[in-house]
Amino acid sequence: MREMNFSQRLRRFIVRKTFSAPYRVQFYEALRFLLENKQPLKTALEQMRDAWTDFGRKWHPFAELATDCIESLRENSGENSLEYTLSLWVPQEEAAVISAGIRSGSIVDALQFATTLTDAKEQIHQAIWQMAIYPVGLLIMMTGTLYVLNTELIPELSKISSPDSWSGALGFLYGLSVFVDNYGAICAVLFAVITGLISWSLPNWKSPDSVRTFADKIMPWSIYQDIQGATFLLNMAALLKAKMTTLNSLNILQEFCITMVKHTS
Known part of the structure; x- marks a missing residue:
């Protein structure tokens, strides 16, 4: 997992706890749009992060989730898997549905x-x-x-x-x-x-x-x-x-x- 100082961890914690339904729907729809256009999952997440942060020039709350997902795809093991990362950010039932989609293709x-x-x-x-x-x-x-x-x-x-x-x-x-x-x-x-x-x-x-x-x-x-x-x-x-x-x-x-x-x- 990426290294962060205390203020960055606190900021991510606050974003994670306030990631309510309208924000989740916006994230799902953006990711689904890119995947429907034949973009690989990791590439789609990177494109979303770059768009939200203007290629790293500014901070955006959605980029926190996108970055965590990219890191989990890179490591893809145990508590660093995409399924586990999603379960930390979204309700468990939504994480279960997305996990099923990943497993079934x-x-x-x-x-x-x-x-x-x-x-x-x-x-x-x-x-x-x-x-x-x-x-x-x-x-x-x-x-x-x-x-x-x-x-x-x-x-x-x-x-x-x-x-x-x-x-x-x-x-x-x-x-x-x-x-x-x-x-x-x-x-x-x-x-x-x-x-x-x-x-x-x-x-x-x-x-x-x-x-x-x-x-x-x-x-x-x-x-x-x-x-x-x-x-x-x-x-x-x-x-x-x-x-x-x-x-x-x-x-x-x-x-x-x-x-x-x-x-x-």
């Missing part, structure tokens, strides 16, 4: 399938965010309402009459205000911890199997399972179109996407 089709897969995943993520807008907005509104109630409304009303004499809705509001005063911070911390644990459990919680199987029937684990199932089917379709057998497709998915294969098995 149909990388042009694989890049097209990777683009389709990226677009489909973006549509799934957009649908999820649209579903999450209402509960998140409701939570924000409730938090704001409790803040105003506790800092503005209750203190003003307590100047008019003693809170001990309040009943009905007003008494409930006062009790809620007291609860927020005494336990609001604790509840906020517990909510953050529970949210973090749930987020961690979605891709990582595997055992005991019976408990995870039960959890997969309720939200949010059921939503995660549906997303993984849809992603799995999209990947299988892409790999089969890349002229891979069913067994080889499953082996490639297991190689690149062990968590996804387990959750959809």
